Amino acid sequence: MKAIVQTEEKNTASLELQDVPTPTLKPGEVLVEVKAAGVNRADLLQTQGNYPVPPGASEILGLECAGVIADPGDTDRQKGEEVACLLTGGGYAEFVAVPEGQLMPIPEGFSFVEAASIVEVACTVWSNIGMLAGLKEGQTFLVHGGAGGIGTFAVQMGKAMGAKVAVTTGSPEKLATCQQLGADILINYREEDFAEVLKNKVDVILDIIGAKYLGQNVKALAKDGHMVTIGLQGGVKGELNLGLLLAKRGTISATALRGRDDADKARIVAATIEAIWPMLADGRITPHIDHTLPLADAAKALKALEDGTVTGKLVLEV
Amino acid sequence: MKAIVQTEEKNTASLELQDVPTPTLKPGEVLVEVKAAGVNRADLLQTQGNYPVPPGASEILGLECAGVIADPGDTDRQKGEEVACLLTGGGYAEFVAVPEGQLMPIPEGFSFVEAASIVEVACTVWSNIGMLAGLKEGQTFLVHGGAGGIGTFAVQMGKAMGAKVAVTTGSPEKLATCQQLGADILINYREEDFAEVLKNKVDVILDIIGAKYLGQNVKALAKDGHMVTIGLQGGVKGELNLGLLLAKRGTISATALRGRDDADKARIVAATIEAIWPMLADGRITPHIDHTLPLADAAKALKALEDGTVTGKLVLEV
DSSP: OEEEEEOSTTOGGGEEEEEOOOOOOOTTEEEEEEEEEEEOHHHHHHHTTOSOOOTTSOSSOOSEEEEEEEEOTTSSOOTTOEEEEEOSSOOSBSEEEEEGGGEEEOOTTOOHHHHHTTHHHHHHHIIIIIIISOOOTTOEEEEETTTBHHHHHHHHHHHHTTOEEEEEESSHHHHHHHHHTTOSEEEETTTSOHHHHTTTTEEEEEESSTHHHHHHHHHHEEEEEEEEEOOOTTOSEEEEEHHHHHHHTOEEEEOOSTTSOHHHHHHHHHHHHHHHHHHHHTTSSOOOEEEEEEGGGHHHHHHHHHHTOOSBEEEEEO | OEEEEEOSTTOGGGEEEEEOOOOOOOTTEEEEEEEEEEOOHHHHHHHTTOSOOOTTSOSSOOSEEEEEEEEOTTSSOOTTOEEEEEOSSOOSBSEEEEEGGGEEEOOTTOOHHHHHTTHHHHHHHIIIIIIISOOOTTOEEEEETTTSHHHHHHHHHHHHTTOEEEEEESSHHHHHHHHHTTOSEEEETTTSOHHHHTTTTEEEEEESSTHHHHHHHHHHEEEEEEEEEOOOTTOSEEEEEHHHHHHHTOEEEEOOSTTSOHHHHHHHHHHHHHHHHHHHHTTSSOOOEEEEEEGGGHHHHHHHHHHTOOSSEEEEEO
C-alpha cells in the first residue's frame, strides 16, 4: 500500500508517499481502507521528534480517519461497512488496522472527510470536558485557541451543553469565527489579559497552552473550578500557586488520549458516540474544515498547521 | 457562656477563657452544649492570623465538637440528643450553634472525646480521598504526615478501603505508629526521598505539605494518579511540570472544608456518615488521641501542635 513515510528525522518537510507493507491484523482488529485522514498538531510534534510513538503503535502518522472496512478480521463487523476510526497511529495511509473498540459510525449526513475531521477532537474534548471535568449547564467554559481544530469543536459543544462559552484567540478574524459558532465572551489575547476579564469566573477551562497560561488559568478559575491541559504550546514548567488553588478548591488535570490503553480508548469512544453523535446529527456541532489536501501533500498540511494560518481542521484525502 | 477568646492578634499564647454571649440560633440551626472539642492545625493558623474566618462564621476557634442538643431551634431534633458536629467555627466554647446538616450521630461505642476527635478529619479525608479522588481497592495511597491527626485516620481508612498505604513521617516512633495502623510502605522523609521510592507508583496522594512536595508528588504519581493538597505546611508556590503531569494523565486538586457553603457541607456530612461511620462502629478505624486538656488550656494545646510533638489528635474537654 501507499503511506506517508518520514525520510529524515525531525524534518517535517521530508514526508513522502512511499510503498510500505499493508498492516497485518491482531486479534480484535479490523482493516480499514482509508478515505480521509484528519491532521492533528500531535502529528506535527511527532515529525519534529517531540511526540514519541507509544510502544506497539504504527510508526505512520495519523490519529483519526474515516473509510470502509476492507477486512473484518475475527470481529463480527461486515466488509464494506463505513466507519470513522480513532487511531493510535497509521492514518496517513491507504489502509490501517483498528481495534474494534475504536470504530465509530459515520455521523448522520457526514462525508468521509467531515467524519475524519471530528473523531480525535470529539473523543479528546468529550473525555476531558464531559467525562473528567463534568461541565454542566449554566457553567462558564473557557476555550483557549477557540478558532482551532479543537477550539471550534469545543465552543459548539459547550453551547450545546448549555454553558456560557469564553474564548481566547489571536486575531479579529478568528474571534469572528468563534462568535459565529456561538461563543459568548471573546478575548483577543494580544489585547487583553483573559485572567483579568474572567477572574474567579470560569468553572471549566480547556487549555492547550500549558506553562505560559498556568498562573492566569488558576486566577480565572471560579470556586470548584477545573482546568484541563491537553496541549503544551506555551511550555512545560510553570509556577503553581497552591494556596490560591486551595482557596478556590480548584483542580488541574493534564491528559493525552493517545497513550491510553485499548480498553480505556474503547470506553471513551463509546461515551463520545453516546454524548456527541446526536449533536453532530442535528447540527448543534458542525465540522469546520479549513481545506483538504491529497495524502501526498501531508508535509504541506503540517507546514500550514505550524504557520498558524489554519482555522478549523485540515483533512487529507486518500 | 465561657469560651476561648484571643486577646492579642497573631499571638497564640494570648488565648483566654472568658465570658461571652451564648450564640443565637438562625433558622435551621440547633444549639449544642459542647462536651468535647477537637483541636486542628487550622485553629493554630487562625490564631496566627493565617486562616481568615469565613464571612458569617463565629470568631471563636473550633471546627468540630461533640455534645448534647440544648435547644433544637426550629428543627425536628430533640433536646438532649447526643451529637457530633462539623463546625465552621465556635467549638472552643460551652455552647455552639450548628446547622442541622452538620450534625452527625455519635459513632457507636464512642465517647464525646473520641467523637469530637474524628468529625473534621473524617469529613476532610472522605470528601477528598473517597468523593474527589475516588480511591479504589488495590490502589496505592500515599499519606504525608502519617502519624498526625489526619494521617492516623487516613492510613486506617485506606486500609479499610483495601488500598496499599504508603506513609511519610519524620521519626522512627511515628513510623512505628503508622505500621501499627496498617501502613504497608514506611518512609522516613529525613532519610529517604519518597519520590524515588514511589516513582510512578502512587494512585492517590493526600498531601498536607504543598509547594515543597509538589515536584516530588508529581514524580510519585502513577498513570491517572490524583494528588489532593489539603495543607500548605511546606509553602504555597512551587514549580509544576505540566509535561510530566500530562504524560501521566495526572490530576492535582487543592481543597479546604471550612469555606464550603452549608449545602455542600451537608452533602459531605451525609456521605461521610454513610461511608465512614460503619468503619468506626466495627473498629476498622479507631480514634487516635494524643491527650486531652481542659478547655481553658487551649493555648497549651495549640503550642503542642506547633511543636510537632503530637501523635494523633488533641481534644479539649469542656
